Amino acid sequence: MTKKRAVTFRPYIQTRYAYEKLRICSHCQHFTALWEEQCRVCGKTKLIPVTQKATSSVKRTMRNEQLIALLIGLTGIFFSQNFGQMILCAGAVILLIALLWVIQRKALPSEIPLELDKLFEREQLHILEDLKNNRKTAVAALKEDELLTYEMLREISTLVHNDKIRLQQVVLLQSFILRKDMDLAVEPLLIDEFDSDLAAYIGEIAKIKRDLIQNSSIRYILAYEPYILEMEHGIEILTNVVGASVRLKKYVETYPEFVQRYARGLSKDRFLRLYRLIRQYPDHSWGHLANEVASIRSELYEWDPDFQ
Incomplete structure (x- = not known):
């Protein structure tokens, strides 16, 4: 068995939208999902977020529109037949540019997403190829630094969703000593097999972060329960998942038979949580689970003051 090592993850910056993880080199137009400071293609330190790229493009278009308005005004002034017409044209162009500026300022927040859509549609193949190169970079680092590879894959997986990357992350996570204070996840790593x-x-x-065990995780474990039972520590895995499930009434209600099968193996604190939950709702239809809990309590904790 490979010895697990203690690590500290690089802080993971959560973004509202996945595309906010993507950056583009303003010099060579290379895309990356990694945190590198220098572009791996041209070596320039000109990597900027794609949102900044889109914002710059929209603002440049708006400046061009203002320049066109100014040019129209100057042309009108040039062809004016007298000073009065010149003053009139100058006032009109100033008013036009001011009005245009107000309209553009209000339109800017809605124009940026549209420009992003155009960018992604135009550069779709380029982006996919560059993200593949990101993954190759991550895998290449595996021999020297498993932690660095995991951190790179974690960033890439925000934008690229496939089972291969998910499983690579899982395998790497299994080589680390996991702690409660770590930024961990389960749902994004689930696969169909x-x-x-x-x-x-x-x-x-x-065991270490019970709140991460949710419906999808429990359903995955249930779907492959026979396979897990064949694993060396299969019973322990299933019991741990049940122990995490009993923290919420809705999971016990949804999976009472699953809870019943492994209730006997629960630690005292997890079984106490389950026992109190059953006692709190005596009229609820728990099926055979209530009888099993009563039986375990009678056999193992009859004289325990916590269960009185």
Whole structure:
């Protein structure tokens, strides 16, 4: 078994939209999802967020519109037949530019997303190719630094969603000593097929960060329960997931048979949580779960003051 090592993750910056992770080199137009300061293609330190690129493009278009308005005004002044007409044209162009500026200022927030859409449509193949190169860079770093590879893949996975990248992250996570204070996730790493590394990872997360175990995670474990039982620590994985599930009434209500199958293996604090939940709602239809909980309590905790 590979010895796990203690690591500290680089802070992960959560963005409102996935595309905000993408940057473009203003010199060579190369895209990247990584945090590198220098462009890997041209070596220039001119990487900027795509939102900044779109904003610059919109503002440049607006400046051109203002220049066109100014040019029209100057042409009118040039062909004026007298000083009065010149003053009239000058006033009209100043008013036109001021009005145009007000309209553009109000339109700017809505124009930027439209420009982004145009950018992504125009550069779609280019972006995909550059993200593939990002992934190659991450994999190339694997021999020297597993942590760096994981951090790179974590950034790339914000924009590229496929099972291969998810499983690469899971395998790397399994080589680290995971702690509660780490920025971890489960739902974004789920795939459609059974994977023993993913199952083991979910079981470990169920111990250290129970709040990450949600409906999708439980459904994944349930779907592949027979396969997990064949794993060396399969029972422990399933019991850990049940232990995380009992923190919320809705999960116990949704998966009572699953909880029942592994309730006997729960630690005292997790079983106490389940016992109190059942006692709190005595009229609820818990099926055979209530009888199983009563039986376990009688056998293991009959004289325990916490259960009185």
